[in-house]
Amino acid sequence: MFEQPYLAPCATNYEALSPLNFLRRAEQAYADQTAVIWRDRDLSYAEFGALVRRMAHWLRARGVGPGDVVSLILPNRPELLAAHYAVPGIGAVLNTVNTRLEAEEISYILDHAQSRLLIGDADTLAALGDAPVPVFQLCGNPGAGDGLDFLAADLPGATLAAGPAAETDAIALNYTSGTTGRPKGVVYTHRGAYLNALGNVAALAFDHQTRYLWTLPMFHCNGWTHTWAITAAGGTHVCLDRIDAAQMIGLIADQRISHMCCAPVVLYMLMEQMSEPSPQPVRVGTGGAAPTPALIARMEELGFQIVHLYGLTESYGPVTLNAPVFQPDASLQQRATRLARQGLRHVTTGAVLVVDDADHSVPADGKTVGEIALCGNTLMAGNYRDPDATEAALGTGLFRTGDLAVLYPDGEIQIQDRAKDIIISxxxxxxxxxxxxxxxxxxxxxxxxxxxxxxxxxxxxxxxxxxxxxxxxxxxxxxxxxxxxxxxxxxxxxxxxxxxxxxxxxxxxxxxxxxxxxxxxxxxx
Amino acid sequence: MFEQPYLAPCATNYEALSPLNFLRRAEQAYADQTAVIWRDRDLSYAEFGALVRRMAHWLRARGVGPGDVVSLILPNRPELLAAHYAVPGIGAVLNTVNTRLEAEEISYILDHAQSRLLIGDADTLAALGDAPVPVFQLCGNPGAGDGLDFLAADLPGATLAAGPAAETDAIALNYTSGTTGRPKGVVYTHRGAYLNALGNVAALAFDHQTRYLWTLPMFHCNGWTHTWAITAAGGTHVCLDRIDAAQMIGLIADQRISHMCCAPVVLYMLMEQMSEPSPQPVRVGTGGAAPTPALIARMEELGFQIVHLYGLTESYGPVTLNAPVFQPDASLQQRATRLARQGLRHVTTGAVLVVDDADHSVPADGKTVGEIALCGNTLMAGNYRDPDATEAALGTGLFRTGDLAVLYPDGEIQIQDRAKDIIISxxxxxxxxxxxxxxxxxxxxxxxxxxxxxxxxxxxxxxxxxxxxxxxxxxxxxxxxxxxxxxxxxxxxxxxxxxxxxxxxxxxxxxxxxxxxxxxxxxxx
Missing domain, CATH: 3.30.300.30 (ANL, C-terminal domain)
Incomplete structure (x- = not known):
C-alpha cells in the first residue's frame, strides 16, 4: 500500500489557485509589454500592476478589508479591469454591476450584496439617485480633474495578497439579469476563476501576442473570465467603453486586434458597417444565438473566424465551444450547419450532459432532446444569501440549465431551445x-x-x-x-x-x- | 462581511483535479480523431480509451487496486501511454522505470517502491535477471503472439475512476537517476499533473491539430506531463520507441509533426543527418543545455522553432520557458544570446526565485548569481519513503534546486551553472x-x-x-x-x-x- 509522503501539502508545494497569481507573473514576465489600452492611454503590465496597487491602497484607506463586497458600475475601462485584481488582492469580493440597469435594480443589488461602496462614472451614476452605500465617481477624462483619477493618482503602493486563505473563497459576486423576479447573486471562487481562465487560454489560444478587444462588457460574468485569462497569457486588453461600430472597426485595424467576444447582434452591426476586411485575421467568440449562414459568410469575407460558445452566468461563462476546422471545400451551408452547434465541453468544465427527467443521459443521436446539465469546478459556489435557490441549483450533484439540447455522436451539443422558448401551438x-x-x-x-x-x-x-x-x-x-x-x-x-x-x-x-x-x-x- | 454560501463545495461544483478528466473528455470530444500512432498502428481516442480500460481490467484481475504501485519499463509505445490513465484509473500509482538502468538499480527501485508488478518488453526485461516482483512481458510485435498483447486483446471493458479521492493523492512515482547514492522516488499528485499539463497546453500552444513526436521518453518525468497534456488538447501522440535519426526524420515528414521535445543532443543528431527542411514548421522544446548559435541557425534552416525550457524531476518537468519572438532583423548572435536564457516561469508554476543563502532574491541585474528556488502546485509531494530528504527539500517553504542562475530585469533567468559544475582553479x-x-x-x-x-x-x-x-x-x-x-x-x-x-x-x-x-x-x- 502506498505510503503517504512525510509532509502534508505545505507552502512549498501547495498554493491556493487564484487569478492573483496571473497578475504577479505578468508583472514580472511581461513588465514592459502593453497590458491595457483605453482611448489614447496605454499601460504596461508594470504600470497596470501599479494601478492595481493604488486602487488596493485607496480601498484599504476607506476601511475595506477581507470579506467586504466592493461594487463597481463602469463601462470597460482600465479601472474596472484593475478592480478584478485590487479587490480580491485585499481579500474583498468584486461585484460588477450591469450599467444598463434601472436605479431601483442597482439599489436592490447594492443592498442585497451588502456592498461597502460603489465606484461609477458620471454616466453610470447619473440615473442612480440615492444609493444605500457611499458612492465614488471616477473621472470621465483622466487628468481633467472631473472625478477620482486612479490613472493619474500619486498614491503610495500597497501590497496585494498572494492569494486567498482557501481557493474556494469567493472572488466575485455577479447578479443575473433575471427575466422574472429579483436578480440572483452568483458567487464565483478563486479556484473556479483560475481554472476557467486557464481553460479559456487553451481553448481560444490566447498568448502574449494576443490583442483582445473588449467588446463584451467586463461586468458580464467578469467578461467570461477573460479579465483574468488575457493577463494569464500576457496579452493586451484593448478597452471599448461603448458599442460603437465605427470605433470598433477603427480599433480592430489600428490595434491589430486578434481576438474579441460578443453577442451575434454586435457582429450584425459590424457586418452592416464594415466596408473592407480586417487587415489581420480576428478570432471572435460568440454565443446566445446560433450564427446564421449569412453572418458566417460575410464575417469570413471580413476576416473573422467565428467560434460558437455556450454558457451561463452560473458557469463562469462558456462551458462548451465549437471551433471546427473545415475542409477547404466545405460549403457555406455545411459550415453554417456545423457552426450552429454549441460544440464540445471546455477543458476545465467537469461534465456537460444532456439528460432526461431522471438525470439519465439521452442517446447521442442528434435527435433526442434533453436538458443540459453541468457539474465541475466552474459551477458557482451558490446564490448569495439565498439558501433555497442554492439548494435547488446545486443540491442534487447536477446543475440543470433549463436549456434543451440534443447530443451528437461526436459529443457536440446543439441547443434546441431554452425551455421557456418552446412554442406549443x-x-x-x-x-x-x-x-x-x-x-x-x-x-x-x-x-x-x-x-x-x-x-x-x-x-x-x-x-x-x-x-x-x-x-x-x-x-x-x-x-x-x-x-x-x-x-x-x-x-x-x-x-x-x-x-x-x-x-x-x-x-x-x-x-x-x-x-x-x-x-x-x-x-x- | 461576506456570507458564506449555504452549501460547502459539493459534487456539483467541486471535482478533484485529475488528468483522468482529460481522457474522459477526449474520448467524447475527439472519439474519431487519432490519439496515438506507433509503427504501422494508429488508435483513435475511442480505441485508446478502450485500450486503457483493457489494461485497467487486466490490472484489477491481477489483484492490483487503490494505493498499489504498478511499475513499467518500456520505450515509448501505446501501452506505456495507456498506463498513464489505466493505473491512476484504478486508484493505483504509476511507476515508470528508465529503460537504460542496470539490473541492480531496477531491482532496487521495484523493491523501494513496493511495486506490485512490472510490465516490460523483451528488450527491457532481457538484462533484468531475478526481479523482486512478478514480471509480465509485452509483445514485441502486436499480434505475433510473443507476449502480452493489450493492443489486440479481447478483454471485457472496465470502468475507470472519475478521479482520486483527494486531488493531492499520488498519481506517479518517478525515480531520479541520482549521480551519487541511491535514486530517490519523487511523488507526483493528480493536482500537480493536471495543472502542469494545462500549463503546457498554454505554453506550447497544443491543440487538437497538434501532432506530437514522442522523442522524449515517457518514463522521464512522465514526459514532462505531456503524456497528459497532449490528451487534454485532443492532439495526436506519435510514438518513437528508440532514438534513430532516420526514423525521426521520416516521422517528422510523414506524420506532419508539429511539436517535439528532446535534449539538445538529439537536435545535434538531426542537424547532422537531415538533408532537407521539414515540410512543415516544428516547435521543439529543449532543455538541459543551452542551444548553441550553430544549432539554432541550422535548426531554423531545417524548419524548427526552438523553445528553451528548464525544470527538474521534482518540478514535473519545466518550470521556465523561453520562447522569444524575434524581430525579423535580429542577428543569429542576438537570437542565440537571448535563447541561451531559460526564460520566464511557466504559468502554472507558483514562483521561480533566484535567491542568496538567506533566501532573499538577488538583484534582477543579469549579473548577481544566486540559487534557483521554487514553490507552487507543481512541486513534488515528497521523496517516497524518505522523510529526511522530504523534509530537507520541502520543509522550508522553498525548494532549492542546486542550480545557479542570474535574474534579468525582464524576469528571465539564465543558468550559470549547476552548483556541482563550477570549476575552482x-x-x-x-x-x-x-x-x-x-x-x-x-x-x-x-x-x-x-x-x-x-x-x-x-x-x-x-x-x-x-x-x-x-x-x-x-x-x-x-x-x-x-x-x-x-x-x-x-x-x-x-x-x-x-x-x-x-x-x-x-x-x-x-x-x-x-x-x-x-x-x-x-x-x-
Whole structure:
C-alpha cells in the first residue's frame, strides 16, 4: 500500500489557485509589454500592476478589508479591469454591476450584496439617485480633474495578497439579469476563476501576442473570465467603453486586434458597417444565438473566424465551444450547419450532459432532446444569501440549465431551445429557434426574434419581430410567402412586427420583452 | 462581511483535479480523431480509451487496486501511454522505470517502491535477471503472439475512476537517476499533473491539430506531463520507441509533426543527418543545455522553432520557458544570446526565485548569481519513503534546486551553472558552461563537455571532452590556439579528449561519468 509522503501539502508545494497569481507573473514576465489600452492611454503590465496597487491602497484607506463586497458600475475601462485584481488582492469580493440597469435594480443589488461602496462614472451614476452605500465617481477624462483619477493618482503602493486563505473563497459576486423576479447573486471562487481562465487560454489560444478587444462588457460574468485569462497569457486588453461600430472597426485595424467576444447582434452591426476586411485575421467568440449562414459568410469575407460558445452566468461563462476546422471545400451551408452547434465541453468544465427527467443521459443521436446539465469546478459556489435557490441549483450533484439540447455522436451539443422558448401551438411543440433560422435565410432580414403569443384557439402561435437590413423595407406579404415555402403551417409566424429589437447590455435580444409585448398586443385586440 | 454560501463545495461544483478528466473528455470530444500512432498502428481516442480500460481490467484481475504501485519499463509505445490513465484509473500509482538502468538499480527501485508488478518488453526485461516482483512481458510485435498483447486483446471493458479521492493523492512515482547514492522516488499528485499539463497546453500552444513526436521518453518525468497534456488538447501522440535519426526524420515528414521535445543532443543528431527542411514548421522544446548559435541557425534552416525550457524531476518537468519572438532583423548572435536564457516561469508554476543563502532574491541585474528556488502546485509531494530528504527539500517553504542562475530585469533567468559544475582553479571560480559555450563556437566541434579535473597545484583545472562533427578529426593544437584567443588562462581546458560522450536516456551528457574519468586519468598519471 502506498505510503503517504512525510509532509502534508505545505507552502512549498501547495498554493491556493487564484487569478492573483496571473497578475504577479505578468508583472514580472511581461513588465514592459502593453497590458491595457483605453482611448489614447496605454499601460504596461508594470504600470497596470501599479494601478492595481493604488486602487488596493485607496480601498484599504476607506476601511475595506477581507470579506467586504466592493461594487463597481463602469463601462470597460482600465479601472474596472484593475478592480478584478485590487479587490480580491485585499481579500474583498468584486461585484460588477450591469450599467444598463434601472436605479431601483442597482439599489436592490447594492443592498442585497451588502456592498461597502460603489465606484461609477458620471454616466453610470447619473440615473442612480440615492444609493444605500457611499458612492465614488471616477473621472470621465483622466487628468481633467472631473472625478477620482486612479490613472493619474500619486498614491503610495500597497501590497496585494498572494492569494486567498482557501481557493474556494469567493472572488466575485455577479447578479443575473433575471427575466422574472429579483436578480440572483452568483458567487464565483478563486479556484473556479483560475481554472476557467486557464481553460479559456487553451481553448481560444490566447498568448502574449494576443490583442483582445473588449467588446463584451467586463461586468458580464467578469467578461467570461477573460479579465483574468488575457493577463494569464500576457496579452493586451484593448478597452471599448461603448458599442460603437465605427470605433470598433477603427480599433480592430489600428490595434491589430486578434481576438474579441460578443453577442451575434454586435457582429450584425459590424457586418452592416464594415466596408473592407480586417487587415489581420480576428478570432471572435460568440454565443446566445446560433450564427446564421449569412453572418458566417460575410464575417469570413471580413476576416473573422467565428467560434460558437455556450454558457451561463452560473458557469463562469462558456462551458462548451465549437471551433471546427473545415475542409477547404466545405460549403457555406455545411459550415453554417456545423457552426450552429454549441460544440464540445471546455477543458476545465467537469461534465456537460444532456439528460432526461431522471438525470439519465439521452442517446447521442442528434435527435433526442434533453436538458443540459453541468457539474465541475466552474459551477458557482451558490446564490448569495439565498439558501433555497442554492439548494435547488446545486443540491442534487447536477446543475440543470433549463436549456434543451440534443447530443451528437461526436459529443457536440446543439441547443434546441431554452425551455421557456418552446412554442406549443395546437398541441404541437416546436422551437422558436427553428423558425428564426428559416427567417435568417431571407436576404432582407438582419435579425428575427420569434416568440409565443397567446391564442384563444391554438393556445400559442408564433410571432416574429424583425429587424430589416438597412435599405430594406419589409414586404410582409412576401415574407408570408417565404414562410409558406419553408415552414409547416403550425410553425409559421402569424404576425410580423418590424422594428428595432430590444437588447440586453450584452446584445442579446430580450425575448421576455417581446413575449410581454405580444401578450399586450393580444390583450388589446 | 461576506456570507458564506449555504452549501460547502459539493459534487456539483467541486471535482478533484485529475488528468483522468482529460481522457474522459477526449474520448467524447475527439472519439474519431487519432490519439496515438506507433509503427504501422494508429488508435483513435475511442480505441485508446478502450485500450486503457483493457489494461485497467487486466490490472484489477491481477489483484492490483487503490494505493498499489504498478511499475513499467518500456520505450515509448501505446501501452506505456495507456498506463498513464489505466493505473491512476484504478486508484493505483504509476511507476515508470528508465529503460537504460542496470539490473541492480531496477531491482532496487521495484523493491523501494513496493511495486506490485512490472510490465516490460523483451528488450527491457532481457538484462533484468531475478526481479523482486512478478514480471509480465509485452509483445514485441502486436499480434505475433510473443507476449502480452493489450493492443489486440479481447478483454471485457472496465470502468475507470472519475478521479482520486483527494486531488493531492499520488498519481506517479518517478525515480531520479541520482549521480551519487541511491535514486530517490519523487511523488507526483493528480493536482500537480493536471495543472502542469494545462500549463503546457498554454505554453506550447497544443491543440487538437497538434501532432506530437514522442522523442522524449515517457518514463522521464512522465514526459514532462505531456503524456497528459497532449490528451487534454485532443492532439495526436506519435510514438518513437528508440532514438534513430532516420526514423525521426521520416516521422517528422510523414506524420506532419508539429511539436517535439528532446535534449539538445538529439537536435545535434538531426542537424547532422537531415538533408532537407521539414515540410512543415516544428516547435521543439529543449532543455538541459543551452542551444548553441550553430544549432539554432541550422535548426531554423531545417524548419524548427526552438523553445528553451528548464525544470527538474521534482518540478514535473519545466518550470521556465523561453520562447522569444524575434524581430525579423535580429542577428543569429542576438537570437542565440537571448535563447541561451531559460526564460520566464511557466504559468502554472507558483514562483521561480533566484535567491542568496538567506533566501532573499538577488538583484534582477543579469549579473548577481544566486540559487534557483521554487514553490507552487507543481512541486513534488515528497521523496517516497524518505522523510529526511522530504523534509530537507520541502520543509522550508522553498525548494532549492542546486542550480545557479542570474535574474534579468525582464524576469528571465539564465543558468550559470549547476552548483556541482563550477570549476575552482587557483582560487578562481568559473563556469564549465562558459568554456563549453566558447568551444561550441568552433566550427568542427559538435558537442563539448567541460568538467573539473583534480590538479595538485591549482586544485582543479578544466578538461574538455569533445565530439567532432562527422568528417572532422580533431586538431588539438588548433583547438588550444582557439581557446587562447577566446578564454582567460585559468579557464582554458588543460586537456582535450576526443571521442563519443556518455549520455543519459534523455540524451544529456553524463558529466559525472566524465568527472570520474578525469579523476581516474589523473590518478593514473
Amino acid at each position: 395546437g398541441g404541437e411543440n416546436f422551437s422558436s429557434l427553428e423558425v428564426e433560422a428559416v427567417l435568417h435565410q431571407h436576404p432582407d432580414i438582419l435579425i428575427a426574434a420569434v416568440v409565443a403569443a397567446p391564442h384563444p384557439k391554438w393556445g400559442e402561435t408564433a410571432w416574429a419581430f424583425i429587424e430589416m437590413r438597412s435599405g430594406s423595407s419589409p414586404d410582409l406579404q412576401a415574407l408570408e410567402q417565404f414562410c409558406r415555402q419553408n415552414l409547416a403551417g403550425f410553425k409559421r409566424p402569424k404576425k410580423f412586427i418590424p422594428g428595432p429589437l430590444p437588447k440586453t447590455a450584452t446584445g442579446k435580444v430580450q425575448k421576455f420583452a417581446l413575449r410581454q409585448k405580444a401578450k399586450e398586443m393580444t390583450d388589446e385586440q | 587557483g582560487g578562481e571560480n568559473f563556469s564549465s558552461l562558459e568554456v563549453e559555450a566558447v568551444l561550441h563556437q568552433h566550427p568542427d566541434i559538435l558537442i563539448a563537455a567541460v568538467v573539473a579535473a583534480p590538479h595538485p597545484k591549482w586544485g582543479e583545472t578544466a578538461w574538455a571532452f569533445i565530439e567532432m562533427r562527422s568528417g572532422s578529426s580533431p586538431d588539438l593544437q588548433a583547438l588550444e590556439q582557439f581557446c587562447r584567443q577566446n578564454l582567460a588562462g585559468f579557464k582554458r581546458p588543460k586537456k582535450f579528449i576526443p571521442g563519443p560522450l556518455p549520455k543519459t536516456a534523455t540524451g544529456k551528457v553524463q558529466k559525472f561519468a566524465l568527472r570520474q574519468k578525469a579523476k581516474e586519468m589523473t590518478d593514473e598519471q
